[in-house]
Amino acid sequence: MPDGLLFNIANWTGLTSMSNSKKKYFTVLVVPHSEEQAISFRVPLFMIQLLCVVLSMLIIGVFILARGYITAREKTEEVDILMEINRKQKEQIDLLASETENLLMQVQRLDDLQEEIVSLVDEDIALREKHDQNKEADLEKKPLASLQLASRGDNLVINRMANNISTLQGELPSKLKELEQLKGAVEDYRKKLAHTPSIRPAQGKLSSPFGPRISPISGRREFHTGLDIANSTGTPIFAAANGRVVAAEYSKGWGYYIMIDHGYGYRTKYAHLSSFAVEVGEQVEKGQLIGRMGNTGYSTGPHLHYGVHLNGVPVNPTDYLN
Ligand SMILES: [Zn+2]
Incomplete structure (x- = not known):
């Protein structure tokens, strides 16, 4: 021991x-x-x-x-966790705020694109008028830029995000409506374009332009209401635009001729043919074969007389050729 x-x-x-x-x-x-x-x-x-x-x-x-010590330590850990969660949430809020700004910018980009599309088809007066009306309505709204209240990271970030979201909520449905209207207008424009004479109806040499000339038949001064394209008999003739055949007949002066109504005030005439490939009442498409070149009627050689009429008045077909 x-x-x-x-x-x-x-x-x-x-x-x-x-x-x-x-x-x-x-x-x-x-x-x-x-x-x-x-x-x-x-x-x-x-x-x-x-x-x-x-x-x-x-x-x-x-x-x-x-x-007390254990409780305090637990509380400290809890506070640390909460602070970490808070930090992450702040980051997420910042990210969301910046995303909403990106969305706003994209909506503004949509505006620009819309403007560009309208300018591409601005020949269409109805479309331009509609677009201008929409623009005036847009100007009455609060500008998007003024709603971006504060820089990232401060207390106003949530306000800014909420404002951005409410702007988007207000903006997007009207933007959608405007784009749908634009789509409709562009479709109409395309339709009109398809119904506007725009292609050369036959291959060949331009033998006589639109305008005043000395008639090769009578030798007198006359106004040539179309243009003449000369080539050999049988050369294919194509419709200059979509439309409906309203005449496929013979007359003394024009020989065998076809008249197509394209709508929008346009009609085209194809004269001195040797044959028809379509009938009256038939719907034709731009570029479709409608007949063959000939020398019928008052004609001094195989050629196509091609006329464009706008609201019943002959206009220069050259202005309608691409
Ligand atoms: Zn002619």
Whole structure:
């Protein structure tokens, strides 16, 4: 057994010695393992009680402190997590705000594109008028740029985003409507274009232009109401635009001739033909074979007399050739 002191605490369980007074004591006996003499001392009961009370308070105090420390540490961790979440959310809000700005810019780009499309087809007066009306309505609205309230990262970023979104909500349906109207107008324009004489109806040499000339038949001054394209008999003749054949017949002057009504006030005439490839009432498309070149009627050689009429008045076909 190692050397040392064995604390032999006696009287814990009531081995008490009574004094004359009512004072109670505990005797603590310390017995060394060596041959040395045992040490004993008396401790008054109130001291033990006091010690117990102090110890209890100490334990309770330590417990409360430890508990407070753990709670504080948990709170700190929670705050750290919340701050991290907050930081990420702020980043996401910034990102969303910048996305809404991108969307606004794209809507503005749509405006520009719309303007470009209108300018491409601006011969169409109805389309231009409609577009100008839409533009006036747009000017009454708040300009998009003024709604971008603040720079990224500050407190107004959410306001800015909300404003951008409400602008988009207001803007997009009307933009959609405008684009649908534009689509309709462009379709009409394309239709009109398909019905406007724009191609050369036959291959050959331009033998007589539109305008005043000396008639090769009578030798007198006359106004040539079309242009003559000379080539060999049988050269194919094509419709200058979509339309409906309104005449395919013979007349003394024009010989075998075809008249096509294209709508929009346009009619085209193909005269001195040798044969027809279409009948009256037939719908034809631009570039479709309608007959063959000939030398019928008042004609001095195989050629096509090609006339364009706008609202019943002969116009220069050259202006309609690409
Ligand atoms: Zn002619």
